[in-house]
Structures are given as structure tokens and as C-alpha cells.
Amino acid sequence: MKKLLLLVLISFTILNSTTLFSQQVRVSIKIILDSSGNRPAQILTNEKFDSAFLWINDRLHEYNRGIEFVPFEIVEIGGPSNPTISANYNGAGVVIDTGGSLITSLEADAEANPSAYQWRSNMINVYYSRTALSNGICSFPSNSNHNEGIIIDHRRADEPEVLLHEIGHFFDLKHTAIQSQACGTLEFDDSSWDQDAIAQANFGLNYNQLTAQQQFQVDITFNNVMSQIRGLGESRVVLTECQLDRWHQTLLNWTTRKDVCSAVVWYVDDNDPDPCAILPAGSPCGCNGKPDIPYENGFCAFDALDGVTKDVIVFKPGAYEADEASSGPIVLDKPMLLTATRQGSAVITP
Ligand SMILES: [Zn+2]
Incomplete structure (x- = not known):
């Protein structure tokens, strides 16, 4: 059987507009x-x-x-x-x-x-x-x-x-109304609140007095999938990056959640406050690839693929090297889906 061996030889950018479903x-x-x-x-x-x-x-x-x-x-x-x-x-x-x-x-x-x-x-x-x-x-x-x-x-x-x-x-x-929802970027709301009420509770101002960034914060709560606001002009379509990270963390943490999915999502983030950096030398892939302890380079995520399941590798925005000095080159010889969060681009250089 001919083994497909592709070395990443050129610099490329994973655009966050590309999605092929895999999980x-x-x-x-x-x-x-x-x-x-x-x-x-x-x-x-x-x-x-x-x-x-x-x-x-x-x-x-x-x-x-x-x-x-x-x-x-x-x-x-x-x-x-x-x-x-x-x-x-x-x-x-x-x-x-x-x-x-x-x-x-x-x-x-x-x-x-x-x-x-x-x-x-x-x-x-x-x-x-x-x-x-x-x-x-x-x-x-x-x-x-x-x-x-x-x-x-x-x-x-x-x-x-x-x-x-x-x-x-x-x-x-959890509901956006719960302040201990573990997604700190999300402002809290209540089921009867409009945008002004959310703005007042979180910033002490009406919506039209807020900065564009503050209005964005109110909007992603008002229009959040996990909000209980109804019939006030909201459009419940938003899941934040934090919520999606929590979703995937749950998927990896609980067997009852993992068993409804066809594949695993591995996270790579070179900007994460990095608990793996203190791991002993010789264990560069000691992180677990979950959103809270993501791999710090692509090599470890590719190494984690089982070679059978078409798992998903999600790159957070950042700069990555295709040839990690401590780990070796990234070899694309297993089924998988590469994607990047929509926060920004992940750039991989040789
Ligand atoms: Zn609910």
C-alpha cells in the first residue's frame, strides 16, 4: 500500500472560512x-x-x-x-x-x-x-x-x-442569566431584559451610550443561544468562542457526551497561558489537547490522531511551525480535518 506522506513544505494560512464537517x-x-x-x-x-x-x-x-x-x-x-x-x-x-x-x-x-x-x-x-x-x-x-x-x-x-x-x-x-456560567466574556441578562436593561446592569448606561465594543458584548448576550429572552427582537444564534470551548471541553470530559460523537476535537493554541511549558523535557506532547490544556504545536495534535477516525484539529489564532525543533516535522498521513476558530487566522510556517 502506498503511504501518503506529505511534508508541509510551504508556508500556508488556515483560513477560518473553510469548513468541512467531520465531527x-x-x-x-x-x-x-x-x-x-x-x-x-x-x-x-x-x-x-x-x-x-x-x-x-x-x-x-x-x-x-x-x-x-x-x-x-x-x-x-x-x-x-x-x-x-x-x-x-x-x-x-x-x-x-x-x-x-x-x-x-x-x-x-x-x-x-x-x-x-x-x-x-x-x-x-x-x-x-x-x-x-x-x-x-x-x-x-x-x-x-x-x-x-x-x-x-x-x-x-x-x-x-x-x-x-x-x-x-x-x-x-448554562443560561446567560447565570453569572457563574464560566464564560467570562459574556455579560449576564435576565429573561425579561431588553438591550437597554442588559446595558444598564452590566455597564450602568443605556445601550446607545455604550462603546461599539460594549454594544457587541450586549449583543452576544441578547442574541445568545443560551439566553432565555424571548419576543424582544432578539435572534438567538450566537455561541461565543468561550461557550464553544466549554462545549468541547465537556465532550472530552464526559463519556456520556463523547459517545454521541463520531470523532474527537483536538485543540492547538500557542497563545494559551501554558501549563505544558513546565512539563519535564522530553514530554513535549504532555498537554491533553482539550480547550483548557491545548497542545502548543501542531505536531502533538497530529501525533494524537488514531489513524482511523477522522478527528478534527482546531487551531486557535497564532503562529505555528511545521517543523517543531523538539518534536519533528508534521506528517499529514492520517485522516483528519484541519480548521481554525473564527477568531482569526492560524499561520503555519516551515
Ligand atoms: Zn435552558
């Missing part, structure tokens, strides 16, 4: 029927799910982290053959509570009877149903009582941003 995130959509076998009124066909995934993947294309969501299946559960599922999880009396007791119950039932609930251990399990309120909930990975499922009221099927919001929780993203 596929598997999603299983389950529609809970009523006891007579009827679908909830707002999802009589699958068209809304098709358009939702198109919308979500358009957003992810903009974020440029090599992620694609794949709706592996859209199935129906409950109905006359499984009336208990319908009785417990479909109807005007079913409440999706913010405390999570309904999703805890649903997950426990599904894991006890994966066939009836079509529960998939290697996909994000999203249940759509008719419930009391027009809302949704997802389990955080750190909650041991319930940690893998999502349930959304059928009236939100028209809003793909709701599905992306709940998937954000799946990857441990």
Missing part, C-alpha cells in the same frame, strides 16, 4: 404519541425537524469547529401498543418542570426499557411531546440522576433555536 453528533428524535396513536398537533409530519437540522448546521458552519448534527432517526413511541408511555409523558397534565423530575423519570423509564422508548446510548435522545407548558429541558452531564435526555414541547418544534439551546445544555452550557 458528527448523532441525534435521535422521538415523538411521543397519545394513547390513540396520534402525534402532537404541531408535529404531524417530520418537515420541521428537517428544517431544524438545516438551520442548526448552518449556525455550526458559522462557528467553524468542524461539527455537524445528524438526525439519525425520527421515530414514534407510545400509542396503543405502549399506552403507559403516552399516559406518563403525553398530555395537558404533563409538566416539564425546571427541577428536572420529569426528565429524570423519563430517562429512568427509557433506560429500563430501551426498546419501548427507542433509547440510544450513542445518540442524543430528544423526546417531543404534548405537555402542559411550551418549554423544554435537558440534563446536564454532571447530574447523576438524569444525564442524557432532552424533552421539548411540540409547540417549540417551529423554533430550531430551542433544540440547539437544549443541546447546549447537553454540552454543559
Whole structure:
């Protein structure tokens, strides 16, 4: 077999406009029927799910982290053959509570009877149903009582941003209203706040009195996927670089998150405050490639590829050398996707 050996011989720039999806995130959509076998009124066909995934993947294309969501299946559960599922999880009396007791119950039932609930251990399990309120909930990975499922009221099927919001929780993203959200670049908000209210709370001024940079900070909160603001002119399309880093950190930290993805994302960042620089000599690839301890050069990321999976290597903006004095040349002989965050360009020189 001819081995493909490509040495990086010329200086090149990875432009952040280039995205070929490689890390596929598997999603299983389950529609809970009523006891007579009827679908909830707002999802009589699958068209809304098709358009939702198109919308979500358009957003992810903009974020440029090599992620694609794949709706592996859209199935129906409950109905006359499984009336208990319908009785417990479909109807005007079913409440999706913010405390999570309904999703805890649903997950426990599904894991006890994966066939009836079509529960998939290697996909994000999203249940759509008719419930009391027009809302949704997802389990955080750190909650041991319930940690893998999502349930959304059928009236939100028209809003793909709701599905992306709940998937954000799946990857441990918190609401923008929570000040301890671990993404320090994001200003906080409240569900009833407009841009002026966010500006006042964070800067003590109205929106039109802010600098352009401050207005940008307000905008990425007001229009954030993880905001709960509704109906005030917002457009919930933004995930910040910090949120995307947290998403990928979660993916690498939790088995329940890693197992829904087809590949791993390795991070390279030469500007990161570098805990790896203090590693003993001889272990240049001692970092782990996660967003919090990224590799400091491309060699280590390429070295981490398993040679089979088409993993993703994300370069943060910076200057990199194709031939690391301590590690050797970068050899492109494994399947992978190279990309750069949209913060800026990564330049690799020989
Ligand atoms: Zn939420």
C-alpha cells in the first residue's frame, strides 16, 4: 500500500472560512404519541425537524469547529401498543418542570426499557411531546440522576433555536442569566431584559451610550443561544468562542457526551497561558489537547490522531511551525480535518 506522506513544505494560512464537517453528533428524535396513536398537533409530519437540522448546521458552519448534527432517526413511541408511555409523558397534565423530575423519570423509564422508548446510548435522545407548558429541558452531564435526555414541547418544534439551546445544555452550557456560567466574556441578562436593561446592569448606561465594543458584548448576550429572552427582537444564534470551548471541553470530559460523537476535537493554541511549558523535557506532547490544556504545536495534535477516525484539529489564532525543533516535522498521513476558530487566522510556517 502506498503511504501518503506529505511534508508541509510551504508556508500556508488556515483560513477560518473553510469548513468541512467531520465531527458528527448523532441525534435521535422521538415523538411521543397519545394513547390513540396520534402525534402532537404541531408535529404531524417530520418537515420541521428537517428544517431544524438545516438551520442548526448552518449556525455550526458559522462557528467553524468542524461539527455537524445528524438526525439519525425520527421515530414514534407510545400509542396503543405502549399506552403507559403516552399516559406518563403525553398530555395537558404533563409538566416539564425546571427541577428536572420529569426528565429524570423519563430517562429512568427509557433506560429500563430501551426498546419501548427507542433509547440510544450513542445518540442524543430528544423526546417531543404534548405537555402542559411550551418549554423544554435537558440534563446536564454532571447530574447523576438524569444525564442524557432532552424533552421539548411540540409547540417549540417551529423554533430550531430551542433544540440547539437544549443541546447546549447537553454540552454543559448554562443560561446567560447565570453569572457563574464560566464564560467570562459574556455579560449576564435576565429573561425579561431588553438591550437597554442588559446595558444598564452590566455597564450602568443605556445601550446607545455604550462603546461599539460594549454594544457587541450586549449583543452576544441578547442574541445568545443560551439566553432565555424571548419576543424582544432578539435572534438567538450566537455561541461565543468561550461557550464553544466549554462545549468541547465537556465532550472530552464526559463519556456520556463523547459517545454521541463520531470523532474527537483536538485543540492547538500557542497563545494559551501554558501549563505544558513546565512539563519535564522530553514530554513535549504532555498537554491533553482539550480547550483548557491545548497542545502548543501542531505536531502533538497530529501525533494524537488514531489513524482511523477522522478527528478534527482546531487551531486557535497564532503562529505555528511545521517543523517543531523538539518534536519533528508534521506528517499529514492520517485522516483528519484541519480548521481554525473564527477568531482569526492560524499561520503555519516551515
Ligand atoms: Zn435552558
